[in-house]
Amino acid sequence: MVPSNAESDGIEIREAKTGDVEGIRRVAADSLGASYGDVLDDDVIEHAVEEWYGDETVEAELDTDGMLYLVAVAGGDLVGFSQSAVLSENPAGNILWIHVAPTHRDQGIGSTLLKQTQAMLSDRGVERVAAEVLAGNESGNRFYEEHGFEKTTDRETEIAGESYVENVYVQQGAEQFEVHEVGDRTLYVNWAESERGSEAPFFAAYSDEDGENLYGWYCSNCQSFDNAMDTMERLECNDCGNTKKPVRWDAAYL
Template sequence: MEIRTAAPADSPAIRDVARRSLQASYSLGPGAITDAISEWYGEDTVGETLADPDRVVLAAERDGQVVGFAESERSADGETATILWLHVDPAYRGESIATALFERTRDRLEESGVERVAGRVLEDNDDGNDFYEAQGFERVGQEEVEVAGRTRVENIYAEGSDGGLQSIRAADGATVYVDENDWDEGSAGKFYAVYADEDATDHYGYFCANCNRLANAMDAMGRIECDNCGNARKATRWDAAYL
């Protein structure tokens, strides 16, 4: 089996794999699957995705046939990335193809400078959720998404804590440290404490696990809100202005 960068010529195979994968993994009707494939994997859409420098699309090929693919997206600053889709043809499942795609994707992202990788999978895809947990990832948030005109819940996964601080670069170029043992629950995902030093004495702000980005600092009332995705932790202190 070969894992390689997907090419425009792979577009028909990508659509075919995605269709069979969706049929096997989700409780979607034929019409919903057709609409989803048209929206996400139409000829123009696949072409734009493959040409996007912030997207990484890898194909798994066996005997000249594409049997799976993984699509991921780097953040604007290139420091974080999210695996958006990982599809394997049902006829080839159980052969570690998903694991090979996952590992090669993570390697490729890290080689490009990405420091944190997250994954997304719809809540009703039991195999997909089990897969991320088997890779040592833990669910850190949820988000509602529109699939073929219907609102569904998507789980967000990130690597589990190893007990230490994880370094990332902030927008101003400074290296800061995410403490994955110190977190608050938000409306859509966890907020991890971020420090400006490795000793965790100089508090810098918070990291939003729902969208894998640094969030606003806590205000005087104890409220945290992410500008990017809207994940929020409600205020813990109240005064007359809130009554």
């Protein structure tokens, strides 16, 4: 179990509070700018930060059991955070982001955040943890490999209209697929391949156990496969109205 406040080498790790929203947004903006300034225009980053880390969005996520925010504080300043989607009943968790302020990188803060995040997810009943990293992010891929994760697959993702390869990592030894019998069809839900939803994550569902033939998406909010995606890749569950949120990008793991 992770204590409410854990300290390591002068860094305090704790669950985020409403008063941390401004610091979370600042760190996200600085981290994205430092990591993607040569890939994405400033206005794209600014729009993403405002949409993902606006006051109402983060406050709502802090108030739900489906999202976990841990922050790293040094000298009274918020210098990093992790953001994870929690699906304890599955029981799975996806690390969406680990952000560290550029001025505090190369100090082990990312590693500390990851370890405390894993411990907190375990405390919440999560047994399987996944994370996604762009193939071109050498430090990000190396970060997870050095911390006991293994690559299970890769897929295409789109950033600012350009296509990139994204690697999917899971904790070593974890089962990747969960079998579901739907009528006369057997589907294989890949809990390591998800899309963020307004209520809960969507997980990719395959018609084969090798995960090569995508059948559709599994809504973890209502355990339904009845959903639809339009040509703009807007995904919505027909049973509960859970909707796919904007595409996330991999974080800066330093």
